[in-house]
Amino acid sequence: MAKAIEAYLNDLRETRVWRSMFRSGTGATNLHRALAVQQNIFLHLFSVKMRRAALNFSVTWYLGTLSLATFLILVGTGIPLMLYYHPSVPQAYADMKDLQFVVSAGVFLRNLHRWSAHAMVLLVFAHMFKVFYRGAYRAPREFNWVIGVVLLLVTLFLSYTGYLLPWDQLAYWAITVGSNIMSAVPLLGQKMRFLMLGGNSVNANALLRFYVLHCVILPLAAILFIGVHFWRIRKDGGLYAGEGKPHE
């Protein structure tokens, strides 16, 4: 049975349609394996050759993979939530309540989004500590630490902008306090607060700006920096395995 399936798959890989999609062809030679990685837009970010140890299933993967997993859950739950949420002052709070009590599976999506957001902040910090204590930030990986700091800030700002969207008392006053903290920046503070809120107080413009930041600008920034972060890990030979020790 297994042989028959394998033979069928091999035949399938030789068909003209398959070869038009995957040009590298079949074969177990190193060249074919390298071509299969290099000629695929998704795989070509990765090295064509890896140490076997770097591919082992790890207990934590430095918690970065879990951070990515929560990010993917947040994208996957956030996009459906956008279908029922209007970022406007009269509707935002009512839409949030509708998602909880009226929309089918709305409460599931909203709670999953909320808990994943909390988990992501926690995991990103835990990831940072793990990288620090294991010494995985050292040369040649120093700049990836810098990108990691950018990703930490993007995560916190995603968290902060998402906090306003329910438009309840907690959200309103948290953003009022946060934006007033921002205005303490010397010289530019008041201007930065005005630009971020799109006005002098937390109001309709602020809600819309935070929505656009939360749903478009910051996720795109996160995807960009996550891509660079992961690419650099692969080009540096996979996750840091310590000095002379096999990767755990």
Added chain:
Amino acid sequence: MADEKQRDVNCTRREVFVKLGLGSLAIAGAGAAVSGYEFLSPNVLYEPSPIMNAGKPDRYPQGSVTADAQNGIYIIHGPEGFYALSAVCTHLGCLTSWLPEQGRIACPCHGSKFNTEGVKIEGPAPRPLPWLRVWVSDEGDLMVDRSTTVAARQFLRT
């Protein structure tokens, strides 16, 4: 004249075009930055007017503190006359509330407390609550300008 000629000789045609191109890119970039900033700062705000009509002064009996949470102010009729305080905490902008049983204005966020003249009694607030400009309109209504602060202890006598 001679200097200009010298420079022409030292600069190839390609370099001239590269400099022209980079220069125009820099100008376009600066223009985009300025217009981007202009775009992001709203020219018209649909925020409520800072000047508000608080009604006839006799609505506020002697010795009363009236909290107007909607407008973020207190209208106080003290022994020396009327005055208005901003209800926005000077710490981080939370809305304070009036606690009549304690005779104090308290901020729920970080615990600042003020007396009825806006002077801080405890908590992290760095400044007293600002006194706002108060006057009586031609129609005899009490008016408050929430955007104009005045020195403390400027009472309005009617």
